[in-house]
Amino acid sequence: MTDDQLLTIALDTAKLAGKDVMNFYRQRNFTSEIKEDDSPVTSADLAANQVIMDQLKRLTPDIPIISEEVGPLPLEKRGKWERYWLLDPIDGTGEFIIGSGDFAVNIALVENGWPTIGVIHAPDHCLTYYGQKGLGSFKDNGQSSKQIHVAPFEESRHVKVAISRRQELSLMGQYLNEDFEFDYIALGSCSLKNCLIAEGGADCYLRIGPTGEWDTGASQCILEQAGGTILDSEFNGLSYNERSTLMNPDFISLGDQAFPWRDIIKPHRANRDF
Numbered sequence: 001m002t003d004d005q006l007l008t009i010a011l012d013t014a015k016l017a018g019k020d021v022m023n024f025y026r027q028r029n030f031t032s033e034i035k036e037d038d039s040p041v042t043s044a045d046l047a048a049n050q051v052i053m054d055q056l057k058r059l060t061p062d063i064p065i066i067s068e069e070v071g072p073l074p075l076e077k078r079g080k081w082e083r084y085w086l087l088d089p090i091d092g093t094g095e096f097i098i099g100s101g102d103f104a105v106n107i108a109l110v111e112n113g114w115p116t117i118g119v120i121h122a123p124d125h126c127l128t129y130y131g132q133k134g135l136g137s138f139k140d141n142g143q144s145s146k147q148i149h150v151a152p153f154e155e156s157r158h159v160k161v162a163i164s165r166r167q168e169l170s171l172m173g174q175y176l177n178e179d180f181e182f183d184y185i186a187l188g189s190c191s192l193k194n195c196l197i198a199e200g201g202a203d204c205y206l207r208i209g210p211t212g213e214w215d216t217g218a219s220q221c222i223l224e225q226a227g228g229t230i231l232d233s234e235f236n237g238l239s240y241n242e243r244s245t246l247m248n249p250d251f252i253s254l255g256d257q258a259f260p261w262r263d264i265i266k267p268h269r270a271n272r273d274f
Helices: 002-025 043-060 093-097 169-173 192-199 212-227
Strands: 032-033 040-042 065-067 083-091 103-111 114-122 127-132 137-139 146-147 157-161 184-185 206-207 230-233 250-252
Touching: 002 043, 002 083, 002 103, 002 114, 040 043, 040 093, 043 065, 043 083, 043 103, 083 093, 083 192, 083 212, 093 114, 093 169, 103 192, 103 206, 103 212, 114 137, 114 192, 114 212, 127 184, 127 192, 127 212, 184 230, 192 206, 192 212, 192 250, 212 230
Parallel strands: 065 083, 157 184, 157 206
Antiparallel strands: 032 040, 083 103, 103 114, 114 127, 127 137, 137 146, 206 250, 230 250
8 A cells, every 4th residue: 555545544534533523522512531641531532533443444454553542552562563553533632622623633654663644634623734754744724735834934033932722831931042032822732733833833832741642643744744843852853652651751843943943942851751
């Protein structure tokens, strides 16, 4: 099966799950609870997960799957996988619950330890972002698709920082160098903030707090193919399926690499011992 065929499968599957999610969302007919890691999960997350799992198992039976909503296998069983699907059925479950619309279905294909296909489908916004290694990154509004790129560095302008609507600005602000001027853009969903950077609407995003590899997999591909990157908070690369845990350290999503990021953002220790 070619990469183009796998991308089409990921796109179709994300949109199929998105339809299911929107049925829950529009009717406000879902249950929610708090998981052991203190993150919320709803019946919509679980339903979307089942749709995606069933579709991918049917269409790509030889490709294993890692999903946020399925307990991970031990590293000794998954560590030698040459490729696998990496899923977050609803990224931004908290946004889904409060009704902001800023949530997305995330599907990535990871090959030889790195995401090579990424799909982020935001059904309430009727938007799909996708990227493929060597192809580029694109934004589809349901009518047309266009290639996207990070915003170019211009020394005279403010640095645009994507932030969460619900996270204290001071938590992130302590890692920004006050010698620079910043504009803040509030948005839900971790992956949608990364897509905002990929399409040039923001320049960076600092994620402080626990996330999983499923939170960055699709974004990693889309952002890299648009000219950006995601690094840990010490400016080291992230890793995929290389550790016993699938939890990420704090990370930073960056746009144009011409920005003096090491001057703009103060590094802090990236805890990988979750």
